[in-house]
Amino acid sequence: xxxxxxxxxxxxxxxxxxxxxxxxxxxxxxxxxxxxxxxxxxxxxxxxxxxxxxxxxxxxxxxxxxxxxxxxxxxxxxxxxxxxxxxxxxxxxxxxxxxxxxxxxxxxxxxxxxxxxxxxxxxxxxxxxxxxxxxxxxxxxxxxxxxxxxxxxxxxxxxxxxxxxxxxxxxxxxxxxxxxxxxxxxxxxxxxxxxxxxxxxxxxxxxxxxxxxxxxxxxxxxxxxxxxxxxxxxxxxxxxxxxxxx
Ligand SMILES: [Zn+2]
Numbered sequence: 500x501x502x503x504x505x506x507x508x509x510x511x512x513x514x515x516x517x518x519x520x521x522x523x524x525x526x527x528x529x530x531x532x533x534x535x536x537x538x539x540x541x542x543x544x545x546x547x548x549x550x551x552x553x554x555x556x557x558x559x560x561x562x563x564x565x566x567x568x569x570x571x572x573x574x575x576x577x578x579x580x581x582x583x584x585x586x587x588x589x590x591x592x593x594x595x596x597x598x599x600x601x602x603x604x605x606x607x608x609x610x611x612x613x614x615x616x617x618x619x620x621x622x623x624x625x626x627x628x629x630x631x632x633x634x635x636x637x638x639x640x641x642x643x644x645x646x647x648x649x650x651x652x653x654x655x656x657x658x659x660x661x662x663x664x665x666x667x668x669x670x671x672x673x674x675x676x677x678x679x680x681x682x683x684x685x686x687x688x689x690x691x692x693x694x695x696x697x698x699x700x701x702x703x704x705x706x707x708x709x710x711x712x713x714x715x716x717x718x719x720x721x722x723x724x725x726x727x728x729x730x731x732x733x734x735x736x737x738x739x740x741x742x743x744x745x
Pocket of ligand 1: 697698699700701702709710
């Protein structure tokens with residue numbers, strides 16, 4: 500019990516020190532991490548820690564990121580679904596929810612890596628539907644390298660599960676769910692995510708404000724931002740992995 504509070508606290512203090520998450524975001528992340536560690540065990544917590552550290556690392560790589568401090572909405576969209584899996588596992592004692600937890604975390608990590616390392620590739624990503632080439636880093640596009648990286652993301656979380664549970668089939672399912680989560684993210688991002696244009700500097704942006712001025716919506720729906728896409732992707736993996744595992 501004490502360690503379940505201690506470990507998440509170390510992570511929270513690290514995030515606070517690095518100024519990576521807003522205060523309200525840290526408090527929620529800290530609480531969710533304690534729930535995951537206490538109810539799900541240290542392996543589940545290790546998967547969460549891996550997601551957290553690799554997200555921070557990939558933020559460093561990402562060159563086009565406009566806002567690197569994560570807020571409470573980003574914590575909700577990336578960790579809440581996973582925490583719900585662990586709570587369901589604890590309440591029902593059904594192992595399916597435990598595996599689903601890794602699937603959801605894998606989806607988040609795959610997407611994070613694909614949208615950071617995946618964009619380092621020299622080849623331009625393409626829009627899945629129009630097959631037109633996109634600018635590097637523009638969300639919604641896929642590249643072969645990005646797809647490969649998202650599979651690696653899924654396999655990292657799958658490997659953490661494998662070390663403890665020795666179940667190869669579940670390892671494959673977790674790896675594939677990571678990959679599919681990232682792919683789903685791209686599709687929803689392409690179709691529905693809000694894109695804005697700054698009326699002052701003419702740059703395309705994900706933000707409603709740019710150059711201290713309100714931007715103009717040029718694509719998608721204003722209520723579907725990147726956090727919403729991530730949340731929908733997590734829910735998609737939650738449902739899909741349940742259907743496969745049940
Ligand atoms: Zn601007």
